[in-house]
Amino acid sequence: MPATILLIDDNPVQAATRQTILKRAGYNVIAALSPVRALEQFRQNEYPSPIELIITDHIMPDMNGNEFVAKLRSFAPEVPVLVISGLPEAEDEYEGLNINFRLKPLLPDNLLASVHRLLPTNA
Numbered sequence: 755m756p757a758t759i760l761l762i763d764d765n766p767v768q769a770a771t772r773q774t775i776l777k778r779a780g781y782n783v784i785a786a787l788s789p790v791r792a793l794e795q796f797r798q799n800e801y802p803s804p805i806e807l808i809i810t811d812h813i814m815p816d817m818n819g820n821e822f823v824a825k826l827r828s829f830a831p832e833v834p835v836l837v838i839s840g841l842p843e844a845e846d847e848y849e850g851l852n853i854n855f856r857l858k859p860l861l862p863d864n865l866l867a868s869v870h871r872l873l874p875t876n877a
Contacts (some may be wrong), residue, residue: 757806757873758782762792762822764814772809775862776869789814789822797829805833807872812839812847820847827851834872 759781763769769785776783784801786792789810795801796808808826812819819837826833837848840858848855856868 755803756780756782758784758801758803759869760792760796760801760805760808761785762789762808762810762814762819763787764789764811768811772865775865779866779869781869789817789819793817793822793825796826806874807834807836807869809836809838809869812837812841812844818847820844820851823848823851823853834874836868836872 759776761769761772761776761783763772763785764787766787769787773783773785782803784805786795796805810819810822819839823835823837826835831852835853837853837855838858838860839845839855842857845855854868854872856864
């Protein structure tokens, strides 16, 4: 069974592009445009299959990536998280949150390599 990835990006074009790349690589991808809603659905276990990796953008309305991850870590400390940002200095905002940080633009091969490294070995 393919690994399930939760992809959070408020930019629908970016979300759709990454979702397509990941789906073509064989992953099950759930795209969310709202980090607030995605966090609540994750907390309530409303997704159809267990989330094995979360990919999030850094700058989003209502809740930035670092706020999302900080709240996520309060109840899901072990789920792998990949943060993607165009701001190199944003990585400092995630100190102690156990994330992997990549800069935009993230080419498809680099995205897939990062995902492959972060997923559990049985995924």
